[in-house]
Amino acid sequence: MTINFYILPLLLASLVGVSCRQPGERQHALGQNQQMADSIHITTLSQPSFRQRIRDVEMTGRNKFVRVTVDSIFNPNVVAISFELYWHAAGRTQFLGAVAPFPADYPGSFIVATDGKLAGDGQLEFRLVLLDSRDKGAPLKVLVRPLKLE
Numbered sequence: 536m537t538i539n540f541y542i543l544p545l546l547l548a549s550l551v552g553v554s555c556r557q558p559g560e561r562q563h564a565l566g567q568n569q570q571m572a573d574s575i576h577i578t579t580l581s582q583p584s585f586r587q588r589i590r591d592v593e594m595t596g597r598n599k600f601v602r603v604t605v606d607s608i609f610n611p612n613v614v615a616i617s618f619e620l621y622w623h624a625a626g627r628t629q630f631l632g633a634v635a636p637f638p639a640d641y642p643g644s645f646i647v648a649t650d651g652k653l654a655g656d657g658q659l660e661f662r663l664v665l666l667d668s669r670d671k672g673a674p675l676k677v678l679v680r681p682l683k684l685e
Contacts, residue, residue, distance in 0.1 A: 575606065576661065576679045580671070583663040586623070587682050591656050598653060598684035600646040601631065603661065609676040610640040615666035616675070620647045620682075624657030633664070642678075646685065653684070 576585045601620055610616065617635040621628055632647040659682050665671065 574681050576681070578661070578663040578677045578679060580663070580665060580673070580675050584660055585679075586658040586660045588658050589653070589656070589684070591654075594653060594684065599649055599651075600685045601649060601659060602683040602685050603634065603645045603647065604680040604683070605636065605642040605645070605677060606680060607676075607678040608636060608640050608642050609674065612670065612673045613639050614670035614673045614675065615639050616677075617664045617666055618645065618677075618679075619662040619664055621660040621662065622649075622652050622657055623660060624653075624655050628660075631659075635666075649684075 578585065603618055603620070605618070608616075615635070616639050617633045619633045620631040622631055623629075629652050631649060631652060634645040634647060636643060636645075661679060661682060663675070663677055665673075665675070
């Protein structure tokens with residue numbers, strides 16, 4: 536077996552780069568993962584929604600979409616579900632839109648258009664919706680990251 540002498544320096548440089556991490560870097564990364572895990576929203580059929588406060592200062596005027604990132608869907612019966620988004624502000628509730636995973640147990644990232652409805656301080660509401668009422672007893676758990684304006 537021969538090693539190309541042009542590739543050998545690249546391999547050595549990549550090994551050195553991996554091992555030259557500062558001692559605190561790993562701890563910092565672990566802390567970020569823990570912080571993210573603390574902010575994951577868990578929705579089930581008994582607790583199908585959560586609200587996330589959005590302050591006016593967080594909006595840039597360019598926010599045309601809300602990104603919904605679903606990390607995990609536990610849906611062993613693969614019942615049809617959808618995710619609805621609502622905007623609550625100034626005593627009014629406005630429907631923003633809905634998305635559905637396909638297949639129904641496949642997580643992912645989805646965007647919902649805001650249609651310029653987000654203004655002032657308010658709350659975004661995420662709702663897990665069961666599309667067929669005959670599946671009411673099905674085991675279901677969805678893990679959702681905090682909603683992001685884009």
